[in-house]
Amino acid sequence: MDAFYASVEMRDHPEYRKKALVIAHDPREHNGHGVITTANYVARKYGVGSAMPAIKAVQKVPADKLVFLPPDFEKYRSVSAQVHEIMHEVTDKIQSVSLDEAYLDVTQNKLGDYSTIQLGNYMQQKIYKETGLTCSYGASYNKFLAKMGSEYAKPFGKTLILPEEAKDFLARQDISKFHGVGKKTQLILRELGINTGADLQAKSVKYLIDHFKKMGYVMAMHSRGIDLSPVEWQRQRKSIGKERTFEPSVFEEQKALTLLRGYSSDIANILMTQNVKTKCIVLKIRDTDFYTVTRRRMLKSSTRDAHEIYQEAKDLFEELPEFLEKGIRLLGVSVTSLEQEKYQETNLFSTLE
DNA sequence: GCGGATCAC
DNA sequence: TATGGTGATCCGC
Known part of the structure; x- marks a missing residue:
C-alpha cells in the first residue's frame, strides 16, 4: 500500500484559526499575528472572562494589547470541505482523522500514472493556491510511517520514507x-x-x-x-456524545436535568440525520474536585427518541446524588452501540445503480 | 458488558 | 498551572 498522510495547518493562518487566541492590536508587533497562548491561562492572568479551548504557546504581549478572538468553526468546516474536494481528485480512499488531517490510500489514484510525491505536491500546491493554507504530508508504504513523515515535515514540507530507509529513520x-x-x-x-x-x-x-x-x-x-492497518475510508461512527463544562459549577437539580434534556435532544437529532439508532446510553459527570465517573445503561431495544434517551440519562443521574452536593463541573451524555437502520433509501438507490 | 485510563486532535 | 470537546481503544474485572 502506498499511504499518504496530510496535515493542513489551519491554526496559524490568520483567517482560519480554529481556536481562541490572543492577538496584539498593533500589527507591527509579532508579524501582525499576535501571540497564541492558552486562552484560559491568559483569561485568568488578565482577568478576562473566557473559557475557550486552549492551544499552545507564547506570551510577551502587554495586557492592554490583548484581544480575544472566538473560534469560527463554520469557516473551519467549510475550508476543510474545500481541502477534501482536492483530495478526492486523487482518491476516494480517505480516512479523516480530524478536520485538518487525513490518511489517503494512493495505491491507486484517479489522476493517472503519477508518483506519490507528484500527487502530494499537486494537492499541497492546490490547497495553498485555493485556501492560502500551508500543509505538510508524509508518504510511505504504510499509515504509521506516512503520519510520522508528515509530522516530521511540518509546517510546510514533505517527507518520503522508502522501505529501505524506514528502520534508520525510526531509530x-x-x-x-x-x-x-x-x-x-x-x-x-x-x-x-x-x-x-x-x-x-x-x-x-x-x-x-x-x-x-x-x-x-x-x-x-x-x-x-x-x-x-488499512486506510479505513468507509468507517462509521461508533458513538455520539455531548458534554459541557461549567464555571461556576452547577448545584441545582432542575438546571442539570434541563441540560440533560438538551443533550439528549441534540444527540437524537444526530441519530436522525445519520439514520442510526442506539442501544446504550452513557452519563458522564465530574465534580468540582475533578472526580469523574461514567455510568451506562443498555436498552432492551434500540431507539432514536430524545425523550427515551433523556429518561435513561436522568435515571443514571439520580443514582449519583453526591455530585449535586459537591457541585457539578461537567455533565455529558453519549450513546454507543449504534445500529445502522436497514433499507435506507440512499442505500437502495446506490445499490440499484 | 462495565467503568476507568489513555490517547489523538 | 489549570486542565475544552469528541471520539476511539484497551485493560481488568
Whole structure:
C-alpha cells in the first residue's frame, strides 16, 4: 500500500484559526499575528472572562494589547470541505482523522500514472493556491510511517520514507513521536531506559508485550517499520456524545436535568440525520474536585427518541446524588452501540445503480 | 458488558 | 498551572 498522510495547518493562518487566541492590536508587533497562548491561562492572568479551548504557546504581549478572538468553526468546516474536494481528485480512499488531517490510500489514484510525491505536491500546491493554507504530508508504504513523515515535515514540507530507509529513520525518532505513545506510556518507557526508536528496536517483541500488552506489540511493530492497518475510508461512527463544562459549577437539580434534556435532544437529532439508532446510553459527570465517573445503561431495544434517551440519562443521574452536593463541573451524555437502520433509501438507490 | 485510563486532535 | 470537546481503544474485572 502506498499511504499518504496530510496535515493542513489551519491554526496559524490568520483567517482560519480554529481556536481562541490572543492577538496584539498593533500589527507591527509579532508579524501582525499576535501571540497564541492558552486562552484560559491568559483569561485568568488578565482577568478576562473566557473559557475557550486552549492551544499552545507564547506570551510577551502587554495586557492592554490583548484581544480575544472566538473560534469560527463554520469557516473551519467549510475550508476543510474545500481541502477534501482536492483530495478526492486523487482518491476516494480517505480516512479523516480530524478536520485538518487525513490518511489517503494512493495505491491507486484517479489522476493517472503519477508518483506519490507528484500527487502530494499537486494537492499541497492546490490547497495553498485555493485556501492560502500551508500543509505538510508524509508518504510511505504504510499509515504509521506516512503520519510520522508528515509530522516530521511540518509546517510546510514533505517527507518520503522508502522501505529501505524506514528502520534508520525510526531509530532516530524520540518515542514521543510515535503515534499512540502519550504522556503515561512515555513515562514508563523512559523508566525502562527506552527513549528512542533505536531503543525500541533493541528490545525483543516479547519484552515489549510483557510490559505493555497489546500496545507493546504495536510499538514493537511500528519501531520495525511494520503497520498493516488499512486506510479505513468507509468507517462509521461508533458513538455520539455531548458534554459541557461549567464555571461556576452547577448545584441545582432542575438546571442539570434541563441540560440533560438538551443533550439528549441534540444527540437524537444526530441519530436522525445519520439514520442510526442506539442501544446504550452513557452519563458522564465530574465534580468540582475533578472526580469523574461514567455510568451506562443498555436498552432492551434500540431507539432514536430524545425523550427515551433523556429518561435513561436522568435515571443514571439520580443514582449519583453526591455530585449535586459537591457541585457539578461537567455533565455529558453519549450513546454507543449504534445500529445502522436497514433499507435506507440512499442505500437502495446506490445499490440499484 | 462495565467503568476507568489513555490517547489523538 | 489549570486542565475544552469528541471520539476511539484497551485493560481488568
